[in-house]
Amino acid sequence: MIRHLVLFKLNDGVRRDDPRVVEGVAAFRALGGQIPELEFWECEWNISDRPIAYDFAINSAVADTEALKRYVEHPAHQAGVTLWREFATWVIADYEF
Template identity: 80%
Template sequence: MIRHLVLFKLNEGVTRDDPRVAAGVAAFEALGGAIPELRSWECAWNISDRPIAYDYAINCTVDDTEALQRYLDHPAHQAGVGQWREFATWVIADYVV
């Protein structure tokens, strides 16, 4: 099994109440039920206010590297990524669990 972690940082001047952010969050919240490769799905706002903290996180699992690639290529995932690209940057980690 592979865990896929993504940490998002809103761009300078962008806040959680920005309509683009709300739409991006809604798009990611819907992925859990839309992509069959996902074995687990969590996404939420970070509650930490430390200076090095990121703003939003995705934590999910898939069976293997092929399933991960299908998830990454899925149109619903690509649509969500396209929305987030407008107002945030992110880092990822994929590892075997």
């Protein structure tokens, strides 16, 4: 199994209630039911207000590197990424467990 973690940081001046953000969150929340390769899927706003904290997180799992590739290339995932590029940056970590 591969754990796929993503942490998002909203760009300066962008708020959670920005319509673009609301649309992006909805797009990512829907991925769990749209992409068969996802064995585990959760995403949510960070509750920490520490200065180094990121704003939004995805925690997911897929079976193997081929499943991860299919997930990353899936049209629904790519559509969500396109939305998030307008208002946030992110970091990822993929590891076997």
